[in-house]
Amino acid sequence: xxxxxxxxxxxxxxxxxxxxxxxxxxxxxxxxxxxxxxxxxxxxxxxxxxxxxxxxxxxxxxxxxxxxxxxxxxxxxxxxxxxxxxxxxxxxxxxxxxxxxxxxxxxxxxxxxxxxxxxxxxxxxxxxxxxxxxxxxxxxxxxxxxxxxxxxxxxxxxxxxxxxxxxxxxxxxxxxxxxxxxxxxxxxxxxxxxxxxxxxxxxxxxxxxxxxxxxxxxxxxxxxxxxxxxxxxxxxxxxxxxxxxxxxxxxxxxxxxxxxxxxxxxxxxxxxxxxxxxxxxxxxxxxxxxxxxxxxxxxxxxxxxxxxxxxxxxxxxxxxxxxxxxxxxxxxxxxxxxxxxxxxxxxxxxxxxxxxxxxxxxxxxxxxxxxxxxxxxxxxxxxxxxxxxxxxxxxxxxxxxxxxxxxxxxxxxxxxxxxxxxxxxxxxxxxxxxxxxxxxxxxxxxxxxxxxxxxxxxxxxxxxxxxxxxxxxxxxxxxxxxxxxxxxxxxxxxxxxxxxxxxxxxxxxxxxxxxxxxxxxxxxxxxxxxxxxxxxxxxxxxxxxxxxxxxxxxxxxxxxxxxxxxxxxxxxxxxxxxxxxxxxxxxxxxxxxxxxxxxxxxxxxxxxxxxxxxxxxxxxxxxxxxxxxxxxxxxxxxxxxxxxxxxxxxxxxxxxxxxxxxxxxxxxxxxxxxxxxxxxxxxxxxxxxxxxxxxxxxxxxxxxxxxxxxxxxxxxxx
Amino acid sequence: xxxxxxxxxxxxxxxxxxxxxxxxxxxxxxxxxxxxxxxxxxxxxxxxxxxxxxxxxxxxxxxxxxxxxxxxxxxxxxxxxxxxxxxxxxxxxxxxxxxxxxxxxxxxxxxxxxxxxxxxxxxxxxxxxxxxxxxxxxxxxxxxxxxxxxxxxxxxxxxxxxx
Numbered sequence: 072x073x074x075x076x077x078x079x080x081x082x083x084x085x086x087x088x089x090x091x092x093x094x095x096x097x098x099x100x101x102x103x104x105x106x107x108x109x110x111x112x113x114x115x116x117x118x119x120x121x122x123x124x125x126x127x128x129x130x131x132x133x134x135x136x137x138x139x140x141x142x143x144x145x146x147x148x149x150x151x152x153x154x155x156x157x158x159x160x161x162x163x164x165x166x167x168x169x170x171x172x173x174x175x176x177x178x179x180x181x182x183x184x185x186x187x188x189x190x191x192x193x194x195x196x197x198x199x200x201x202x203x204x205x206x207x208x209x210x211x212x213x214x215x216x217x218x219x220x221x222x223x224x225x226x227x228x229x230x231x232x233x234x235x236x237x238x239x240x241x242x243x244x245x246x247x248x249x250x251x252x253x254x255x256x257x258x259x260x261x262x263x264x265x266x267x268x269x270x271x272x273x274x275x276x277x278x279x280x281x282x283x284x285x286x287x288x289x290x291x292x293x294x295x296x297x298x299x300x301x302x303x304x305x306x307x308x309x310x311x312x313x314x315x316x317x318x319x320x321x322x323x324x325x326x327x328x329x330x331x332x333x334x335x336x337x338x339x340x341x342x343x344x345x346x347x348x349x350x351x352x353x354x355x356x357x358x359x360x361x362x363x364x365x366x367x368x369x370x371x372x373x374x375x376x377x378x379x380x381x382x383x384x385x386x387x388x389x390x391x392x393x394x395x396x397x398x399x400x401x402x403x404x405x406x407x408x409x410x411x412x413x414x415x416x417x418x419x420x421x422x423x424x425x426x427x428x429x430x431x432x433x434x435x436x437x438x439x440x441x442x443x444x445x446x447x448x449x450x451x452x453x454x455x456x457x458x459x460x461x462x463x464x465x466x467x468x469x470x471x472x473x474x475x476x477x478x479x480x481x482x483x484x485x486x487x488x489x490x491x492x493x494x495x496x497x498x499x500x501x502x503x504x505x506x507x508x509x510x511x512x513x514x515x516x517x518x519x520x521x522x523x524x525x526x527x528x529x530x531x532x533x534x535x536x537x538x539x540x541x542x543x544x545x546x547x548x549x550x551x552x553x554x555x556x557x558x559x560x561x562x563x564x565x566x567x568x569x570x571x572x573x574x575x576x577x578x579x580x581x582x583x584x585x586x587x588x589x590x591x592x593x594x595x596x597x598x599x600x601x602x603x604x605x606x607x608x609x610x611x612x613x614x615x616x617x618x619x620x621x622x623x624x625x626x627x628x629x630x631x632x633x634x635x636x637x638x639x640x641x642x643x644x645x646x647x648x649x650x651x652x653x654x655x656x657x658x659x660x661x662x663x664x665x666x667x668x669x670x671x672x673x674x675x676x677x678x679x680x681x682x683x684x685x686x687x688x689x690x691x692x693x694x695x696x697x698x699x700x701x702x703x704x705x706x707x708x709x710x711x712x713x714x715x716x717x718x719x720x721x722x723x724x725x726x727x728x729x730x731x732x733x734x735x736x737x738x739x740x741x742x743x744x745x746x747x748x749x750x751x752x753x754x755x756x757x758x759x760x761x762x763x764x765x766x767x768x769x770x771x772x773x774x775x776x777x778x779x780x781x782x783x784x785x786x787x788x789x
Numbered sequence: 790x791x792x793x794x795x796x797x798x799x800x801x802x803x804x805x806x807x808x809x810x811x812x813x814x815x816x817x818x819x820x821x822x823x824x825x826x827x828x829x830x831x832x833x834x835x836x837x838x839x840x841x842x843x844x845x846x847x848x849x850x851x852x853x854x855x856x857x858x859x860x861x862x863x864x865x866x867x868x869x870x871x872x873x874x875x876x877x878x879x880x881x882x883x884x885x886x887x888x889x890x891x892x893x894x895x896x897x898x899x900x901x902x903x904x905x906x907x908x909x910x911x912x913x914x915x916x917x918x919x920x921x922x923x924x925x926x927x928x929x930x931x932x933x934x935x936x937x938x939x940x941x942x943x944x945x946x947x948x949x950x951x952x
Contacts, residue, residue, distance in 0.1 A: 081882055081883065081885075082882070082885065084890075085881070085882040085887060085890075086882070087890075088887055088889075088890025088893050088894075089865075089874070089878040089881050089882060089887065089890075089893060089894075089897065090825070090865065090866065090869075090874075090878065091823070091824070091825015091826070091864065091865035091866040091894050092825065092866075093825070093890045093891070094824075095824075095827070095891065097824075097828075098818075098824035100822075189808070189810075265923075265925060266889075266891075266925060267827075267829040267835055267837055267889070267891045267892045267923055267924070267925050268827070268829065268889070268891040269828070269829065317889075317890065318889065319827070319829075319889045319890065319891025319892075320888075320889040320891060320925050320926055321889075322925065351831050352829065352830035352831050352832065352835075353831060573889050574888030574889030574890070574926045575888070576888070739885050740885070742885075743885050743888060743926075743927060743931060746927055746928035746930045746931065747888065747925070747926045747927055747928050748928075749928055750925075750927075750928030750929070751925075773830070773831075773832045773834070774830045774832055774834030774835060774923070775832050775834060779923060779925070780928075780929075781919070781920050781922075781923065781929075782915070782916040782917075782919040782920060782922075782924075782929040782932065782933070783913075783916045783917055783920055785916075785928055785929055785930070787912070787930055787933070788928065788930050
């Protein structure tokens with residue numbers, strides 16, 4: 072039997088994608104389906120005086136034209152955010168179509184539904200909206216002024232929340248008495264996620280059964296159903312099914328409950344036909360929640376030996392025009408808690424202010440808060456090394472939490488379970504040939520060439536997370552997950568998970584776990600995900616939680632399956648359960664050749680003619696898993712670049728990554744995830760950045776203006 | 790309003806009435822139901838819609854269907870005979886050259902064009918040839934390896950064939 076754990080099994084999901092048989096939301100066609108186009112605001116901030124839909128309604132082939140007033144009149148609610156940051160957080164209503172004001176370019180004002188996409192596009196141009204443009208605010212410092220335009224009339228100073236973590240007094244004192252203080256003003260620029268599949272949704276209401284199905288390109292189908300049913304539309308949850316079929320990348324941007332999902336669900340109930348909406352890329356640029364966008368001031372104090380004694384951080388976090396689903400949690404709990412990094416900093420204090428502006432909402436993006444913390448901390452480390460004339464690797468090394476100090480409680484409320492930070496640093500330096508690189512750098516400088524060596528030693532809090540902790544820090548949902556194992560009478564197995572794969576390879580990795588535990592061939596295992604009608608419950612995929620939480624739930628369910636299977640096998644073999652071994656897919660009575668295979672046990676469970684007294688027939692088990700803590704992967708990356716002194720062009724010469732992510736089920740898939748993460752990081756460092764002009768017009772509104780790394784921009788990764 | 794077109798798609802002669810403004814990609818996806826060709830942007834930047842026109846890669850979002858009249862179009866569904874895999878498709882599987890799979894058909898079609906012109910490309914040539922295709926998942930590392938795998942495999946097959 073193959074040992075599946077730690078093996079780079081080739082992905083089982085590949086075949087459909089490489090042959091063009093993937094099934095993404097926009098690929099689906101339902102009988103009688105109509106197509107929707109959303110009319111969007113060209114203004115960053117304007118009062119809506121009137122919306123004239125008559126000409127659009129008259130356009131041949133148009134089925135309906137709907138506005139925010141229609142939605143309100145039908146008695147439905149705004150879209151809530153999912154994270155409460157303090158009791159005073161301002162959470163102004165986010166209607167799926169704007170009612171009185173538009174608050175960012177791209178805010179929806181009307182929905183045109185027609186027989187096909189082209190007709191809907193033509194008719195959308197006939198919707199006449201009279202706007203009264205208002206002064207817009209884009210810059211966070213300006214937004215906080217008393218005389219700034221208000222994005223929401225009842226939110227003074229555009230301040231949604233102020234949040235802080237850590238010991239303020241101890242940190243102030245540590246900074247004041249430090250031997251050296253490194254101070255830096257940070258701009259962590261706004262990014263646009265740009266999953267290559269534009270978002271798409273189809274609402275389908277079956278009148279006869281009063282059942283609503285929503286197909287949506289989401290990382291998170293159960294949460295979308297919960298929000299839609301419990302908060303937004305007040306629908307009975309058992310009459311609503313949310314399906315996320317193949318999803319073409321997410322990177323966080325497809326976690327959230329978006330207006331267009333609500334609109335398709337609402338419109339299909341009104342017109343009695345399926346309604347599809349698919350974003351054009353230019354729409355993605357003004358409707359997909361964007362990422363990062365922090366302005367920070369940070370001070371790091373060091374003692375005479377170079378030990379970090381305190382870190383003080385003040386961050387303004389741009390929320391955009393509305394609070395998206397996880398918006399408040401990202402620049403607070405997923406950011407401030409990471410500011411200890413790998414270091415023994417005794418005092419840390421962070422304050423984050425969430426600010427509304429007339430820009431697209433901001434939420435989780437690849438790493439979500441944690442990369443912002445890592446960048447800030449690691450940049451300070453480099454600057455401190457430069458200012459105090461120390462080697463940056465050495466400065467990090469002397470501040471590391473040591474392997475014998477775990478579990479380690481940080482001053483920002485995390486308890487790290489384990490780690491060996493020096494080991495990953497050493498490995499990375501050795502792979503990179505760090506000392507030689509430093510000599511090469513000196514030599515290059517002597518020749519007038521600019522070689523740069525970058526280091527980053529990071530920690531992440533992943534496997535999000537214990538529900539108790541999530542609740543304590545304001546998340547409005549639990550963060551467990553579920554796994555169900557259905558063993559069919561022939562011994563074939565289907566696995567139902569509440570997490571969702573949109574590139575992460577769950578169909579392979581999870582099948583490896585099941586095949587390993589049940590000791591059956593992987594070909595006998597199939598994963599089912601992304602359908603609330605099939606899967607008991609789930610919290611979706613984000614925060615590196617799929618394997619740590621979803622995989623663990625599957626593991627728990629497998630233990631139950633094996634426990635029951637053992638009872639059936641013991642009965643068949645007329646032996647005590649404890650006298651059985653399970654190996655190579657067979658229960659064997661210890662010390663004998665009497666054995667029964669897993670397939671026979673499964674068949675017996677469904678044809679229980681000769682069966683243990685009192686045991687239920689069938690072999691199907693469900694488990695929920697709520698972890699006790701986050702997981703804390705860590706590592707060090709080293710990057711060598713050359714900068715052209717004349718043009719400023721940066722060429723990456725080498726990239727070395729050493730990561731300790733714990734037990735690896737499929738190294739090939741894990742490496743692939745790291746590759747994608749590096750590309751996103753390089754993208755932010757060298758290419759990407761969302762730009763708005765002072766009036767709130769996005770200047771990076773297409774792939775022609777917003778630059779992402781292409782194949783030639785990246786090196787082979789080591 | 791509409792115009793008749795005759796296009797050979799994946800070896801099969803197809804005819805249809807299309808609006809002059811219908812894009813080739815919409816004709817493929819909506820009229821013919823060939824949903825393996827994807828739309829990732831509206832500015833010809835992402836390459837998810839890459840197909841072959843008379844054997845040369847083109848972006849199907851930047852062509853009208855009427856421009857394909859009288860020509861032969863190959864999509865990802867027609868790259869290999871039913872049930873078989875093209876060496877590139879095999880390479881992407883073997884080398885984990887895809888994650889979410891959305892850009893993959895376009896990348897494979899662009900790489901097929903490269904290998905037709907240059908059967909033994911260097912790493913730099915591969916990266917250059919894929920400049921018209923965005924991938925947000927893989928960082929391209931394994932895509933390059935997948936194309937190298939296919940080049941080697943095709944060279945070996947050609948050698949055997951010639952031998």
